[in-house]
Amino acid sequence: MTSFRRQSGSRLQENGAAVVPGERPQTSRHATVRSRRLGSITARILTLNLLAFMLLVFGLFYVDEFGDGLVEAKIQSLKTEGEIIAGALGESALNQEPPGPVLDPATTRQLLRRLIEPTQERARVFDPAGALIADSRSLLEAGREVQFEILPPAADLSLIEETYEAANDLWRGVTGGPRLPPYVERGDQAAHDYQEVTRALAGEFGSDQRARNNGDVVLSVAIPIQSFKRVLGALMLTADTRDIDARVRDFRLAILQVSGVALAITVLLSLYLARTIATPVKRLAAAAERVRGMQGRVVEIPDFTDRADEIGELSGALRDMTSTLYKRLDAIETFAADVAHEIKNPLTSLRSAVEALDKARDESQRLQLLEIIRDDVGRIDRLLSDISDASRLDAELSRTQMAPVNLRRLLETIVEVHEATGEPGGVSVVLDIPNDGPFFVLGIEDRLGQVMRNVVDNARSFSPPHSAISLSLARVGNALRIACDDEGPGFPSQQMDRVFERFYTRRPDGEAFGKHSGLGLSISRQIIEAHHGKISATNRSGEDGTERGARVTIELPALNTPVDSS
Secondary structure, three states: OOOOOOOOOOOOEOEEEEEEEOOOOOHHHHHHHHHHHOOOHHHHHHHHHHHHHHHHHHHHHHOOOOHHHHHHHHHHHHHHHHHHHHHHHHHHHHEEOOOOEEEEHHHHHHHHHHHHHHHOOEEEEOOOOOOOEEEOOOOEOOOEEEOOOOOOOOOOOOEEEEEHHHHHHHHHHHHOOOOOEEOOOOOOOOOOHHHHHHHOOOOOOEEEEEEOOOOOOEHHHHHHEOOOOOEEEEEEEEOHHHHHHHHHHHHHHHHHHHHHHHHHHHHHHHHHHHHHHHHHHHHHHHHHHHOOOOOOOOOOOOOOOOOOOHHHHHHHHHHHHHHHHHHHHHHHHHHHHHHHHHHHHHHHHHHHHHHHOOOOOOHHHHHHHHHHHHHHHHHHHHHHHHHHHHHHHHHHHHOOOEEEEEEEHHHHHHHHHHHHHHHOOOOOEEEEEOOOOOEEEEOHHHHHHHHHHHHHHHHHOOOOOEEEEEEEEEOOOOOOEEEEEEEOOOOHHHHHHOOOOOOOOOOOOOOOOOOOOHHHHHHHHHHHHOOOOOOEEEEEOOOOOOHHHHEEEEEEEEEOOOOOOO
């Protein structure tokens, strides 16, 4: 048991070190508060949840697998379309006059515009020599060649789409955009200007991607125009990626909108979660701080035990801990007052005897006063010994490792010691233990033996000569019950509840005063309760209703695990 005593200035002294309630180095307190702010639960929950969304947002601008897939699909679509157009030109735009079949420029231009018109893409045809003979974007008007360009529809973007486009342009400016060769279109185009056309004139399929000055990407494919395995020219189809960019934009915006809603919900739930965790913890910490500073005699710990989570368990544990602490402090104060009162009585008697010793006139009075002094000194010595044992009991019970204890063997040893030290014709002890054992409990054998000795000694002191004390051991459910019966006068019925109080004494008639401290049964109850058991006292009655003595009953949890009794 840790020893405390009150001093002036509301100081507490523990193990010799002075502690002033509420005092703490200011630098440590400020550092603790600053540390709590930097590492608060709310900030951590929000940071972790927002980090995942930030990674998602940046990933949308960095990962373009969806757009790359659309580009590949667009190239395949252009290839399929080009093969159809090239097959039609190879069948319907030929000039069969010698020196052999060749593409007729006029027929090729007319047929090419009809075939490409529904797609709104650009198609060009190059002859085997690499010269451009047809362009779907060229018209002959009044003997002059005019090129036209299909303009995209007027942009009607929402605020969110405009914000996205601005952010996308900024991202491209930071990252440099895709690393593509520039798209350059000379006035006198030739096949060697486009490497895919060169491959098509060699009889192979070719494709490429280029970037305009404004950042738009141009996709191009080239397909050979053949007749009976003979390459008559090359068809080049080009298309921009504005439709792909729009789909990627819509896809990203949809994800961002969903992410925004999810982000708002996550932030609200994070704040709610942090509030349900951080606020109760702060209240518990503030209450614990008040307990530490002894602000008030009793500090009420917030009750969150109705929560079925760790916060509820923590609240219950703190409430139980502070309740035990206050009970211990109350017990210490009461114990100190009781000790002072019990020691004051023999000290008063001792002082009176010492003062009267100088005034004694004859030797018999002096001898009588010296005997009183010796009795008072012995009483003080017994009190201090029992008080020292009681004060060390809590610490010993908390430090000592419990082990299986054989109650049968323990009671047999108590009886053997009593028979060996008892006086002839005195009080005998009868042991009654059934043979349906074993009888094991988990505990501290020395302390349980102390309880049995205290109970037997107390019963023997009240038993008349030539009487018997009955010790019995039995199993009752999951507990082992020990009963000690004597044939003495029993306990006063009006003071039955005080039998186990500290310093309570009621001795038999004729016994010298001060031979007992009144701590034996109190210490016994403390030991039994530390073993999760209970001890009680009652009076036994005969068949005629008359009292036949006292009974002290002890119940301890049985150890059901098999134990080697050898």
